[in-house]
Amino acid sequence: MTATVFIAATIFGLMLAEQRVSRRHERALRAAGAIAPPGDVYRAMAVLYPAAFLAMAIEGVWRTQATTDTVGGPSWMASGLLLFIASKALKYWAMASLGPRWSFRVIVQPGLPLVTQGPYRYLSHPNYVAVVGELVSTAMMMGAIVSGPVMTAAFGAVLWARIRFEDRVLAATAPAAASAPQTSQQKG
Numbered sequence: 001m002t003a004t005v006f007i008a009a010t011i012f013g014l015m016l017a018e019q020r021v022s023r024r025h026e027r028a029l030r031a032a033g034a035i036a037p038p039g040d041v042y043r044a045m046a047v048l049y050p051a052a053f054l055a056m057a058i059e060g061v062w063r064t065q066a067t068t069d070t071v072g073g074p075s076w077m078a079s080g081l082l083l084f085i086a087s088k089a090l091k092y093w094a095m096a097s098l099g100p101r102w103s104f105r106v107i108v109q110p111g112l113p114l115v116t117q118g119p120y121r122y123l124s125h126p127n128y129v130a131v132v133g134e135l136v137s138t139a140m141m142m143g144a145i146v147s148g149p150v151m152t153a154a155f156g157a158v159l160w161a162r163i164r165f166e167d168r169v170l171a172a173t174a175p176a177a178a179s180a181p182q183t184s185q186q187k188g
Contacts, residue, residue, distance in 0.1 A: 003077070004061050005057075011134075015049075022104040025101070025103045029103065032109060035107065037169050040106050041161045041165060042106070045155075045162060048151075048154060048158055055151050056144035057142060059145075080136075080137040081141055082137075083133055084134060086133065087137055088130070090133065091131070093118055093126070095127070097119060132152070132155075
């Protein structure tokens with residue numbers, strides 16, 4: 001149970017740190033004239049994302065108290081930890097590539113070109129790929145065989161709506177790729 005609680009505390013600590021960075025960037029973007037187009041599913045994501053980790057942590061604590069047999073089978077904890085580290089690395093690479101344009105919200109700042117360096121050379125939505133990796137890896141580390149798939153699927157549905165919204169915003173504000181404005185989550 002100690003490992004499960006430590007992992008959950010680490011995840012929530014990282015989440016809070018990312019939120020601080022997002023808020024700072026959002027304030028700067030808005031001060032520079034950026035706008036948040038209507039229709040984003042941000043509020044649903046802001047509730048569902050931490051709720052997913054909380055549900056998996058609760059299931060993980062419950063499972064570690066309910067069973068003592070951890071011998072045999074694949075090491076889900078170790079595999080999940082490796083996937084989590086890889087997901088965070090991808091997320092932080094995407095954040096670094098976007099710099100002060102990165103935030104949790106989709107915010108459009110006219111006149112800025114699309115980011116095409118870093119993981120954006122290879123993936124359309126690297127941040128969102130990383131977020132799904134965080135959810136799957138947490139389910140693995142927590143042994144959350146029920147809440148993990150359920151919460152990942154629920155968040156995946158909201159994330160799909162977010163990606164469609166973001167792509168529409170980019171298409172509507174960028175008639176040509178060379179002169180396209182930048183969103184804060186520029187392609188995830």
